[in-house]
Amino acid sequence: MNVFIQLALSFSLLSILAVGGGTAVxxxxxxxxxxxxxxxxxxxxxxxxxxxxxxxPNMLMVLIIGYxxxxxxxxxxxxxxxxxxxxxxxFYAGHLWSRFGxxxxxxxxxxxxxxxxxGLMASGVYAVxxxxxxxxVTLVLxxxxxxLILRTKINPVLVILVAGLVGAxxxxxx
Amino acid sequence: MESSNNSxxxxxxxxxxxxxxxxxxxxxxxxxYERILLVDKRKWxxxxxxxAYLTISQTMPxxxxxxxxxxxxxxxxxxxxxxxAVLGLILPGSVFVLVIGILYTSKSNHYLSNLILPGIAAxxxxxxxxxxYRIGDEHxxxxxxxxxxITTFILMSIAKLSLPLVLLVMAPxxxxxxxxxxxx
Numbered sequence: 001m002n003v004f005i006q007l008a009l010s011f012s013l014l015s016i017l018a019v020g021g022g023t024a025v026x027x028x029x030x031x032x033x034x035x036x037x038x039x040x041x042x043x044x045x046x047x048x049x050x051x052x053x054x055x056x057p058n059m060l061m062v063l064i065i066g067y068x069x070x071x072x073x074x075x076x077x078x079x080x081x082x083x084x085x086x087x088x089x090x091f092y093a094g095h096l097w098s099r100f101g102x103x104x105x106x107x108x109x110x111x112x113x114x115x116x117x118x119g120l121m122a123s124g125v126y127a128v129x130x131x132x133x134x135x136x137v138t139l140v141l142x143x144x145x146x147x148l149i150l151r152t153k154i155n156p157v158l159v160i161l162v163a164g165l166v167g168a169x170x171x172x173x174x
Numbered sequence: 175m176e177s178s179n180n181s182x183x184x185x186x187x188x189x190x191x192x193x194x195x196x197x198x199x200x201x202x203x204x205x206x207y208e209r210i211l212l213v214d215k216r217k218w219x220x221x222x223x224x225x226a227y228l229t230i231s232q233t234m235p236x237x238x239x240x241x242x243x244x245x246x247x248x249x250x251x252x253x254x255x256x257x258x259a260v261l262g263l264i265l266p267g268s269v270f271v272l273v274i275g276i277l278y279t280s281k282s283n284h285y286l287s288n289l290i291l292p293g294i295a296a297x298x299x300x301x302x303x304x305x306x307y308r309i310g311d312e313h314x315x316x317x318x319x320x321x322x323x324i325t326t327f328i329l330m331s332i333a334k335l336s337l338p339l340v341l342l343v344m345a346p347x348x349x350x351x352x353x354x355x356x357x358x
Binding site: 013014015016017018019020021022023025027028031045046047048049050051052053054055056057058059060061063064067068075079083085086087089090091093094095097104105106107108109110111112113114115116118119120121122123124125126127128129131132133134137138139141142143144145146147149150155156157158159160161163164165166167168170171172 | 196197198199200201202204226227229230231232233234235236237238239240241244245248249253256260263264266267268270271272274275276278279286289290291292293294295296297298299300301302303304305306307308309310313318319320322323324325326327330331334336337338340341344345348349351352353354
């Protein structure tokens with residue numbers, strides 16, 4: 001199959017399945033990319049990490065993946081496929097909402113989906129962690145970041161950049 | 175609804191304002207920036223409307239920040255407004271990510287990026303863990319939620335089922351557990 005069609009199909013599916021936001025599809029994205037497009041876990045985690053440094057919505061890293069697989073056109077296809085389907089769904093949901101308003105079932109669906117998407121996010125942490133935590137130093141850096149983000153108001157980008165430097169120094173001097 | 179002020183919003187203004195949000199929101203918290211823009215700065219939405227839109231954004235698939243831009247843009251200027259808002263929101267970050275991504279791809283074997291990226295990836299994992307913990311909020315303390323979180327995690331990460339299958343199994347169980355009570 002043409003790589004662009006394959007990219008468009010894979011990322012449209014991920015878009016529609018992204019219940020509770022992009023991080024919920026991280027593990028599925030990682031396995032699709034590994035099996036169909038030959039992106040290994042380290043490349044995936046690096047793309048994800050670069051995405052965390054950027055401003056704007058947090059899944060723009062799909063552009064790097066698309067670029068890596070099929071150049072600039074691939075990046076464009078992936079961007080459209082990942083953002084368009086869910087946006088169209090949301091657009092029509094907004095119209096339906098203003099027509100029907102509140103229903104007890106809407107509350108039910110939201111309450112039901114929340115813990116599922118949190119479970120999926122936990123799977124995302126696990127998937128990213130398996131590829132990024134491979135030494136005592138990386139483990140400590142991950143835990144310190146976790147602590148700083150939860151306990152202080154420090155900007156995550158700063159923490160990530162400093163962690164990159166600390167990790168580099170450790171690798172360089174050992 | 176009359177509390178919000180959306181008599182006339184130009185497409186250009188819509189695009190530029192969301193572009194600013196998309197450009198300054200380093201390190202997450204983009205929903206907060208959108209709220210400042212929509213409710214406080216321009217008063218395009220009332221606080222109530224914002225909460226309603228946020229709820230729809232969270233219930234529907236897709237990124238919450240993007241869905242919110244779709245709904246706000248649509249409310250202000252219809253479908254074209256939705257497109258303008260989303261484009262503004264994702265354009266700055268897209269350019270940023272692509273530039274770094276291209277540099278990374280062309281130099282992926284370079285010593286320096288291999289030196290720095292492991293630390294960055296480890297910290298990004300810690301960040302994702304923190305975000306997950308924070309979004310989980312009350313859910314970590316409720317038995318029903320915790321059961322659904324753990325079961326979803328096991329099906330996805332340990333049993334390694336595909337995502338559509340996980341949703342197909344978990345959604346009916348979750349909806350049954352949270353069904354509206356009879357008195358409603």
